[in-house]
Amino acid sequence: MKRLLFFMAAVLSIFVLVACTANEDAGKDPDEKDKVEEPAGDDGESTDEGTSGEKVLKLNNATEPTSLDPSIGFDAVSWDPLNNLMEGLTRLDENHQAGPGVAEDWDISEDGKTYTFHLRENAKWSNGDPVVAEDFEFAWKYMLNPETASAAAFLGYFIEGAEAYNSGEGSADDVKVTAVDEKTLEVVLAQPTGFFLDVLTNPAFFPIHHKIAEENPNWHAEAETFVGNGPFKLESWEHNVEMVFSKNEHYWDAGVVKLDKVHFAMVNDTNTQYQMFESGDLDTASIPPELSDELIEDDNVFIGPYGGLEFYRFNTTIEPFQNKKIRQAFAYAVNREDIATYVVKNGVEPAYGFINPGYTSPTGSDFRDANGDLVTFDPEKAKQLLEEGMAEEGYDELPPITLTYNTSDTNKAVAEALQSMYQENLGIEVKLENQEWNVFSDAQKALELQFSRSSFINDYNDPVNFLESFITDSYMNRTGFSNPEYDELITKGKTETDEEKRWEYLYEAEKLLAEEMVAMPIRYYNTVVLEAEGVEGILRHPVGYFDLKFADKK
Amino acid sequence: MLKYIVKKLFIMVITLWIIITLTFVLMVSVPGSPFNSETNSNEIVQENLEKHYNLDKPYHIQYLLYLKSIITLDFGPSIKQPNQTVNDLLGRGFPISFELGIVTIIVAVISGIILGILAALRHNGIIDYLAMGIAVLGISIPNFILATLLIQKLAVDWEIFPVATWSSPLHMVLPVLALATGPMAIIARLTRSTMLEVLTQDYIKMARAKGLTPWKIIVKHALRNALMPVITIMGTLLAGILTGSFVIEQIFAIPGMGKYFVESINHRDYPVIMGTTVFYSAFLIIMLFLVDIAYGLLDPRMKVNKKEGE
Numbered sequence: 001m002k003r004l005l006f007f008m009a010a011v012l013s014i015f016v017l018v019a020c021t022a023n024e025d026a027g028k029d030p031d032e033k034d035k036v037e038e039p040a041g042d043d044g045e046s047t048d049e050g051t052s053g054e055k056v057l058k059l060n061n062a063t064e065p066t067s068l069d070p071s072i073g074f075d076a077v078s079w080d081p082l083n084n085l086m087e088g089l090t091r092l093d094e095n096h097q098a099g100p101g102v103a104e105d106w107d108i109s110e111d112g113k114t115y116t117f118h119l120r121e122n123a124k125w126s127n128g129d130p131v132v133a134e135d136f137e138f139a140w141k142y143m144l145n146p147e148t149a150s151a152a153a154f155l156g157y158f159i160e161g162a163e164a165y166n167s168g169e170g171s172a173d174d175v176k177v178t179a180v181d182e183k184t185l186e187v188v189l190a191q192p193t194g195f196f197l198d199v200l201t202n203p204a205f206f207p208i209h210h211k212i213a214e215e216n217p218n219w220h221a222e223a224e225t226f227v228g229n230g231p232f233k234l235e236s237w238e239h240n241v242e243m244v245f246s247k248n249e250h251y252w253d254a255g256v257v258k259l260d261k262v263h264f265a266m267v268n269d270t271n272t273q274y275q276m277f278e279s280g281d282l283d284t285a286s287i288p289p290e291l292s293d294e295l296i297e298d299d300n301v302f303i304g305p306y307g308g309l310e311f312y313r314f315n316t317t318i319e320p321f322q323n324k325k326i327r328q329a330f331a332y333a334v335n336r337e338d339i340a341t342y343v344v345k346n347g348v349e350p351a352y353g354f355i356n357p358g359y360t361s362p363t364g365s366d367f368r369d370a371n372g373d374l375v376t377f378d379p380e381k382a383k384q385l386l387e388e389g390m391a392e393e394g395y396d397e398l399p400p401i402t403l404t405y406n407t408s409d410t411n412k413a414v415a416e417a418l419q420s421m422y423q424e425n426l427g428i429e430v431k432l433e434n435q436e437w438n439v440f441s442d443a444q445k446a447l448e449l450q451f452s453r454s455s456f457i458n459d460y461n462d463p464v465n466f467l468e469s470f471i472t473d474s475y476m477n478r479t480g481f482s483n484p485e486y487d488e489l490i491t492k493g494k495t496e497t498d499e500e501k502r503w504e505y506l507y508e509a510e511k512l513l514a515e516e517m518v519a520m521p522i523r524y525y526n527t528v529v530l531e532a533e534g535v536e537g538i539l540r541h542p543v544g545y546f547d548l549k550f551a552d553k554k
Numbered sequence: 555m556l557k558y559i560v561k562k563l564f565i566m567v568i569t570l571w572i573i574i575t576l577t578f579v580l581m582v583s584v585p586g587s588p589f590n591s592e593t594n595s596n597e598i599v600q601e602n603l604e605k606h607y608n609l610d611k612p613y614h615i616q617y618l619l620y621l622k623s624i625i626t627l628d629f630g631p632s633i634k635q636p637n638q639t640v641n642d643l644l645g646r647g648f649p650i651s652f653e654l655g656i657v658t659i660i661v662a663v664i665s666g667i668i669l670g671i672l673a674a675l676r677h678n679g680i681i682d683y684l685a686m687g688i689a690v691l692g693i694s695i696p697n698f699i700l701a702t703l704l705i706q707k708l709a710v711d712w713e714i715f716p717v718a719t720w721s722s723p724l725h726m727v728l729p730v731l732a733l734a735t736g737p738m739a740i741i742a743r744l745t746r747s748t749m750l751e752v753l754t755q756d757y758i759k760m761a762r763a764k765g766l767t768p769w770k771i772i773v774k775h776a777l778r779n780a781l782m783p784v785i786t787i788m789g790t791l792l793a794g795i796l797t798g799s800f801v802i803e804q805i806f807a808i809p810g811m812g813k814y815f816v817e818s819i820n821h822r823d824y825p826v827i828m829g830t831t832v833f834y835s836a837f838l839i840i841m842l843f844l845v846d847i848a849y850g851l852l853d854p855r856m857k858v859n860k861k862e863g864e
Contacts, residue, residue, distance in 0.1 A: 271705075
């Protein structure tokens, strides 16, 4: 027995040795070496933090950015880093309005079509070179080049000649973006566009150091070659592991930047990132859904609006939703307050209109307040509308209804809530069906789904962004809805030069959309973030991305 | 033997080709496109994207392009991460998954065998029940539950180990524990049952009669034979563990290649789907081949049979 124990102990110690040497061996591998050494360096830094007083913010980007090429990275995981590494002509300010960025000021012609931007003399790239107008011309034409295959290119169509070039019919020379001189950029738009300055805050319109990009088209793939012009520069980038930003001393407004470093981890598991926050490895985190009830009331929770809407699309080409009253009945039978409070939770707001709060009109009021509640919870009205609609169509019995959603826990919960509300308020048996995102998305575009879940995330800070989806034959329409009056209102809502009038058209458009009820709003999105003590000044814009320019860690 | 190996290699290449073709057929027959993101878009942009990634070409051309990419071992850029080639992704991810996998296998094999032997030697005793109790738990608790539990207790509550990420040997402990428990349990049960069988054999009695020390009997005579079934399952186990576990890598934020197996399909990232499939199948086929050879080398009976057969 003693010998056996000795044997076990020997095996165990051999195993421990083997395990350790396995690590060391791996460390000797040249590729692995950097990996092992770098974080060790980080540990060194974090101990320095206390002594040297370096301000280091530790954030989580969830995954590797799709791309740090501003024309290609068209999603949140690319926008958040890009918005802090680079800067466009305009930048969203503390009030979420487009303010001066690289452009110090600008002139807009009488007809609202020609914009002349004057670039700052002291706007510089992170390598010290000046940011010139040609960098913008280069970047925008690169984005619009059909061969670049930029997912963001459609945002550039406001510029004259852009759509033709991107669709392969026109040439780059016909795109009306011109570097007049080093510090002056002239842009001619296809139509007057009152919100063009807001559109420009999207990373798709960030400049590209044209000399570097011409030499090395892959300049954005690694930290060594990346050149930005934002408050931070990319110090290191270990793919799929971590990005480290450090303060960019060449930034024109470097004086206000308080943080020395920002670490972006890439942890894609909600529980893990929360546990890392708990143990101090992260300074901000999202709330795991199971802990929502417990944590949402805490003081360290930031809750803010996020530009987007969860809604359901009615397919007007499938019975019974060709009938407006039946669509309205389905919309009025939904208790959005309950869905927001008890189903989705996390502090979200129920949506009684399509446009989320947070868009300030030219008269200073909020779009949502000005246009009021367009759809409410009213079971009596819903029942009556259903009866009327069925009579109009001559139905004795409503055709079977299938509600389809893309597979996710939250979507399922919302769908089930809707199912029971229709049962209770309209006496209708709705069948639920879930599909994997890609299958679902294809079917919805092909108008194969009768009644389906949808979401919309804003690209820029204007109500027209959402409303435009429902014009005839729009790629985003996906309902079969077509109404010339609506199309007309949207055209005016995009091109009217008198801002107050333009907003009037948008109010009308939203009302018409609610009257037609081809889409049924459920709730607005929001941003919920846990912030560690001492973290302040992170600017979280309702549309798009956060800004660390003014952030601080005490 | 050489003839046997050549024949095996030929079959391996054919198998791989069949896998590639089937994967391609499945891939294009599943609805969806890599560009179905939640962000807004329009037709022109979608067309440009499809053209850029050759998805506008007819299927047979796409198939030939894939075959070409496989033969030249250059899978091109990932669609989800256009600045990275599939080779970059696998080249960075695989060594990490491999490192985690090797340590896991070592832990699982050694602790599994020890548990199995202990249980067999103290058959129907307390140690047996204890060891098999651990084994049953190990098999029945899914590793992601174990992982979450380990993080909560050992990392968050007691602060012994870091929560996640992959930067030091200390970061390895929790994922290795979570990943090794299942295979360990399987190996322990296998070892126990074969050990029990072997221990009743005549040659063990013989060895005992000769007066050999107990541990000599176990290590030299019993264990060698008891290990055969363990080697049999090693091929599949190795290929599975060494190429990364999606769930464990996700929970511990380990930048291995496990996630590409799942995410590439969710994103319809065709080049990555092809790259991971080819990589995994080639790896699995080679592992099974090695196990075949190891079998012949380790089991004297097999060797004799083969000689007789030839």
